[in-house]
Amino acid sequence: MTGAMDKVGTTGGRKRRAGVVAALLCLVVAVLSSAILVSPGPAAAQQRPRTILDMLFGNGLDRGQPYRISPRYRITDPETPERRPARRTTRKAKPQNPAPKAAATAPDQTAAKPAVAAKxxxxxxxxxxxxxxxxxxxxxxxxxxxxxxxxxxxxxxxxxxxxxxxxxxxxxxxxxxxxxxxxxxxxxxxxxxxxxxxxYGTDASLAxxxxxxxxxxxxxxxxxxxxxxxxxxxxxxxxxxxxxxxxxxxxxxxxxxxxxxxxxxxxxxxxxxxxxxxxxxxxxxxxxxxxxxxxxxxxxxxxxxxxxxxxxxxxxxxxxxxDRYVAADQTSEAPAPGARIDLPPIAGAATAVRSPPVSLDDPSLDGGEALLGGGSRAAGIDFEPSPRDKLVLIGRGTGHVDGRADDFAWNDKSSAVASDDKPVAFRGSIDLQKVRKEQGIKPPQEMPSILDAIMDDWSQDNSQAAGGAAQK
Missing domain, CATH: 3.40.50.1110 (SGNH hydrolase)
Structure with a gap:
């Protein structure tokens, strides 16, 4: 009996809760229907105080106006997306009567470009x-x-x-x-x-x-x-x-x-x-x-x-x-008839004190492909001989000093020792003339032959051996 009573009580409690929920739903539907059918204007909505229903379900404004949720947002009616405003861009206000710009103040784009040489x-x-x-x-x-x-x-x-x-x-x-x-x-x-x-051919293709x-x-x-x-x-x-x-x-x-x-x-x-x-x-x-x-x-x-x-x-x-087939440098105008042309002084490669500058991006046109001393010489122009020419062709060194190491003159070197007028050292602290008068300069002894040297050594060895035996 007690279990049956509990079951009946539970069933009754559930029915009561269901009735309360249904009554609340009916109240909500009624409130919404009244808000939709009777919509006060914006002025009336602003005059009356906001209730809990306004806070939950809206303030009853016209749906044609944007929702006033926050001043940071502008949300329009979701049923009419075509009325959504585009993203704003900050623009400067234009004056009502702008002054006309002068034509001279316009920047000249063509003047900024470098001038191109006419061909x-x-x-x-x-x-x-x-x-x-x-x-x-x-x-x-x-x-x-x-x-x-x-x-x-x-x-x-x-x-x-x-x-x-x-x-x-x-x-x-x-x-x-x-x-x-x-x-x-x-x-x-x-x-x-x-x-x-x-x-691809008519018969087959080649891979x-x-x-x-x-x-x-x-x-x-x-x-x-x-x-x-x-x-x-x-x-x-x-x-x-x-x-x-x-x-x-x-x-x-x-x-x-x-x-x-x-x-x-x-x-x-x-x-x-x-x-x-x-x-x-x-x-x-x-x-x-x-x-x-x-x-x-x-x-x-x-x-x-x-x-x-x-x-x-x-x-x-x-x-x-x-550049081997076209001129890389700009050609100058031809000189007028009778005009004076100043040419740089001619100098040999070995005697030149400076060389003309060489272009880094055009080294093939600076004459670097010719060997030193090569090329034809202009007729009637005397070039200063280089040290190589002086030594090989003329037979003289650069110093022209008698007795110096680079004196390669074609003469008898024995006269440099025996002669009084051509000393070995041209300059120095020793007076060779005084040395000759006091001591004299004797020529070295003649070197013996190999056979004579062997015989002399053998004779000296025998002499020493005989002297040692006599002493004993």
Whole structure:
């Protein structure tokens, strides 16, 4: 009976709690309904005091207005996101009537740029051909020769071209017309970055670096060199640099060997740029020393293309070979007829007290390739003989002092000892004339022969032995 009563009591308690919860829910719904149906205006909401319901469920303001939760935030109606204001930006207030700016106060952008030397009509042309790296090389060469009015750099590069895909761009047919149209003083070739792909033919394709592929590629490289030789234009072939990918760099090493052989076969020149874009371990680098010696970024993030500093470094390597065919220095105007020309005094290399300055970036044009004393002498001009000429050709030393160690005159040396007018020492603290009068100078005894010396030693030994026996 007691257990049944407890069970009934528990059930009744649960029913009472459920009724209380239901009554509270009904009250809340009623309050919300009244707040929605009857919404007082903002003025009324501000006049009446805030209750607990206002704090829990809002103050009953119009939903078209922003919620006043905090002055730091501006939260609009979530049902209308298109009305959300954009992010504010701090702007300076503009005057109502701004004064017009004078035209003279505007900065002149063109005046800040350095003046570029105008090219002469008879300037020599450097024609740069190849792929996208050739375009980078051409940009570097344009900056290098910008101040030289006697050199013009023209680029005829095709970024996606190569020697494999002749269906895209055929250099074997396009190169000769380019040379004839530009009449260059030197042809600069840089290609190969796009050639790591098979040859596709009508019957079959040739895999990269297969024996058949190598033979065909070498034939096309030689064909480019032959075109330059047939057009009688000097060829400067710039090798490919290393790349980020090891397999690609390995192929570039093989390509560079073919380019070197082809350029040298037609008396051209090959320029190796590999060392300028690797570290001491011969590994690819993104950054390295520039032409000014500063550490800069040479390659872009793809590990293939060049930055502006990389373009300048390519031009730095190629310029030494190019300067052999074009004038690196600016030519001066021809003097007027009858004008006086002041020439520096002529002096030999051995007797010169100073030497002209040598350009660090152009050592091949300073005469350093000629041997000392070489070259033709101008007619009618006497040069001071060097110490070598005085010794070898004339037979005299530099001092011309009798009896000195460098007196190599062709005379009898015995007279220097026996003669009274030519002493051995020209200057000194000993008076040789006084020594001759008091003591005299006797010539040394004549040296005996080997046989006489042996007989004398044997006679002296016998004499000593006989004297010893007599004493005993």
């Amino acid at each position: 002469k009509e008879d300037a020599k042309t450097i024609l740069v051909v190849g792929d996208f790296l050739a375009a980078s090389l051409a940009n570097g060469l344009k900056d290098a020769y910008e101040d030289n009015p006697m050199v013009v750099v023209k680029a005829a590069a095709n970024g996606s071209s190569g020697l494999v895909r002749q269906d895209h761009y055929d250099w074997s047919t396009q190169l000769a017309p380019l040379i004839e149209a530009n009449d260059p003083a030197v042809l600069v070739m840089m290609i190969g970055s796009n050639d790591r792909q098979p040859f 990269v670096r297969s024996p058949e592929w190598n033979a065909e590629y070498q034939r096309r490289v030689d064909e480019i060199a032959d075109i330059a030789a047939k057009q009688k234009v000097p060829l400067v072939w710039v090798g490919a640099p290393p790349f980020k990918f090891d397999r690609m760099s390995e192929d570039m090493v093989y390509f560079n060997d073919l380019y070197r052989q082809a350029a040298q076969r037609v008396s051209g020149e090959y320029v190796d740029v590999w060392e300028g874009f690797v570290d001491e371990n011969d590994s690819f680098i993104y950054s390295g020393p520039s032409v000014d010696g500063q550490t800069v970024q040479l390659r872009n993030s793809d590990g293939i293309t060049m930055t502006d500093a990389g373009n300048d470094k390519l031009a730095f390597f190629a310029r030494k070979a190019i």
